[in-house]
Every structure is written in C-alpha cells, then in structure tokens.
Amino acid sequence: xxxxxxxxSHGPGRTADGHPVRLLVNIGGxxxxxxAGVPGAQGVGLFRTEFLFLDRATAPTxxxxxxxxxxxxxxxxxxxxxxxxxxxGADKPLAYVDQPDEANxxxxxxxxxxxxxxxxxxxxxxxxxxxxxxxxxxxVGVMAPMVATAAEARDFAAVAREHGIDRVGVMVEVxxxxxxATEILQHVDFVSLGTNDLAQYTLGADRLAGELADxxxxxxxxxxxxxxMVGEAGLAHDKPVGVCGEAASDPELALVLTGLGVSSLSxxxxxxxxxxxxxxxxTLEQCRAxxxxxxxxxxxPDARAAVHAAVRGEG
Ligand code: PEP
Ligand code: MG
Numbered sequence: 001x002x003x004x005x006x007x008x009s010h011g012p013g014r015t016a017d018g019h020p021v022r023l024l025v026n027i028g029g030x031x032x033x034x035x036a037g038v039p040g041a042q043g044v045g046l047f048r049t050e051f052l053f054l055d056r057a058t059a060p061t062x063x064x065x066x067x068x069x070x071x072x073x074x075x076x077x078x079x080x081x082x083x084x085x086x087x088x089g090a091d092k093p094l095a096y097v098d099q100p101d102e103a104n105x106x107x108x109x110x111x112x113x114x115x116x117x118x119x120x121x122x123x124x125x126x127x128x129x130x131x132x133x134x135x136x137x138x139x140v141g142v143m144a145p146m147v148a149t150a151a152e153a154r155d156f157a158a159v160a161r162e163h164g165i166d167r168v169g170v171m172v173e174v175x176x177x178x179x180x181a182t183e184i185l186q187h188v189d190f191v192s193l194g195t196n197d198l199a200q201y202t203l204g205a206d207r208l209a210g211e212l213a214d215x216x217x218x219x220x221x222x223x224x225x226x227x228x229m230v231g232e233a234g235l236a237h238d239k240p241v242g243v244c245g246e247a248a249s250d251p252e253l254a255l256v257l258t259g260l261g262v263s264s265l266s267x268x269x270x271x272x273x274x275x276x277x278x279x280x281x282x283t284l285e286q287c288r289a290x291x292x293x294x295x296x297x298x299x300x301p302d303a304r305a306a307v308h309a310a311v312r313g314e315g
C-alpha cells in the first residue's frame with residue numbers, strides 16, 4: 001500500500017493492475033473551482049446547479065447562467081464536466097420555482113419532473129449550458145436528476161441533444177431506474193448513481209431524518225444489490241456507470257463499487273486523494289472479491305466489517 005501511495009498522486013485513477021476508474025469532484029458552482037487543482041481530479045462528475053440559485057428570488061436569465069457555467073468549464077478546461085440540470089424540490093427548494101403544496105415533496109414534482117409543469121426552465125438551462133460549452137474545451141455533458149423510467153430518460157436525452165448537448169446521461173437514484181437500467185442505457189450515454197437518494201427511496205427513509213441514519217447507509221444490502229444490477233447493465237451495454245453520491249468518498253466502499261462495475265467515482269474534492277490511493281493499492285480482481293463479500297453480508301455493518309477485515313488482511 002505504501003508503495004502505491006508513493007507512486008504519485010497526479011495521474012488518472014486506476015487500480016493496482018491498471019483498470020481505469022475516473023475520479024471526479026462534486027461541485028456547486030464557481031466558488032468550488034479550486035477543486036480543479038486537487039491532484040488526480042479528472043473533472044467534475046456532479047455539478048449541482050441548483051446551488052447557484054438558492055438565494056435568488058427571481059429566475060436567472062440565460063446569459064447569467066451561461067456566464068456561471070462558463071467559469072466552471074474554463075476552470076476545468078480539457079477535462080470532463082457533468083452538469084446536473086436543476087434538482088429542485090424536497091430538500092432543495094428554489095424561491096423562484098413555483099412549488100406545489102405537496103404532502104410528500106420527496107415523492108412529488110421534483111427534479112426532472114418539474115419539466116412536466118415548466119419545460120421552459122429545463123430548455124433555458126440546456127441552452128445556457130450548450131452556449132457556455134461552445135466557448136471552452138471542457139468535455140461537457142448533462143444529466144437529469146430523479147429519473148424513474150426509460151421513457152423519461154429517452155425524452156430528456158432527446159431534448160438535451162436537440163439543444164446542442166451530445167453527452168447525455170441520467171442519475172439513477174430511484175430504485176425503479178436501477179431496476180430498468182438496461183432499458184435506460186439504450187437512450188443515454190452514461191448513468192450516474194446518486195446513492196444518497198437511492199438509499200432514501202430504497203429503504204423508505206427520509207434522508208433528512210438523522211435518527212434513520214442506519215437505514216440510509218449506502219452499505220445496505222438492498223442498495224448494493226441495486227448498484228450491482230446497474231453495474232452489470234453498464235458492462236453488458238458497454239456504457240459507463242458512475243457513482244456521485246456520498247458512497248463514492250468512502251475508500252473501502254469505492255473498492256466495492258469498482259468491483260460491482262462502476263467506472264467513475266465523483267466526490268467531495270477533499271476525499272479524492274484517499275480514494276485514489278486506496279484504489280491504486282488493489283487489483284480489479286481484489287475489488288471484485290470485496291464486492292462479493294459485501295453483497296453476501298446480511299447487513300450494512302456486516303458488509304462494512306467484512307470488507308474492512310479483508311482489506312486489513314491483505315497487508
Ligand atoms: C444523490 O442523491 O446521491 C446525489 C448525488 O444527489 P443529491 O445529494 O444532490 O441529491
Ligand atoms: Mg439526489
């Protein structure tokens with residue numbers, strides 16, 4: 001492990017035997033572009049655009065959006081930047097977006113579903129992203145939050161491509177999307193697992209409910225099985241499957257995710273060097289063995305303990 005840690009911290013993410021795992025950062029806007037300087041950061045896997053507009057009373061214009069996106073794309077010139085279209089609703093309200101009064105906002109008209117009510121909000125954003133991308137050499141892509149069906153993925157991909165963006169994906173953060181990953185992948189270039197919401201919806205536990213933290217654990221067997229399904233679908237269709245939830249920042253879980261077929265991990269910049277070093281110290285075959293250990297465990301604590309013991313035992 002020490003040798004791997006000394007092997008340098010600047011190249012692309014990979015396992016000890018050279019299997020590539022793209023390491024990306026999660027950002028909320030131009031205030032976070034310092035993370036472009038984090039050694040080993042290969043780009044942005046999740047640009048949470050709603051964070052840009054949290055304190056606004058009125059909608060940003062297309063030009064205002066374009067300027068903000070361009071700042072980010074310029075900072076990551078030559079690298080991948082995946083922009084998530086507005087993920088408004090439930091835990092992320094925006095003052096200028098007319099939110100219905102819903103009994104269960106986490107299950108309501110949120111994320112991509114807002115486009116049913118106000119398609120202009122999405123198309124304006126796509127136009128701003130495409131315009132900003134045209135002026136830089138970042139590899140810009142977009143992805144939609146809260147996708148549940150293949151039809152939603154198909155429609156989003158069509159709108160995004162119509163508006164000039166040709167790298168298009170969707171988040172898999174609703175169990176239905178994980179179960180239908182094969183069908184979804186036929187319409188998009190990639191998917192990215194949002195393990196925060198995937199745990200919330202799979203375990204039926206509000207992500208803001210602190211006392212349910214044990215249920216929201218991404219090591220939960222039900223969550224890992226869904227990740228495995230999506231990973232298999234990605235390998236079968238030769239399309240990239242990423243993880244951009246908090247799960248990606250746990251080094252030992254990153255090994256498991258890699259073993260399940262995940263090919264990119266996007267996380268808070270501060271976590272990236274540790275994940276990178278841990279991956280570099282394990283072969284793909286070891287990752288696959290760890291993934292099997294985790295999948296076979298009866299509970300989240302058991303999965304975590306089994307993988308931890310195995311990782312310790314290697315040294
Ligand atoms: C997620 O749900 O895991 C995710 C990455 O998105 P957010 O945390 O912004 O909902
Ligand atoms: Mg989410």
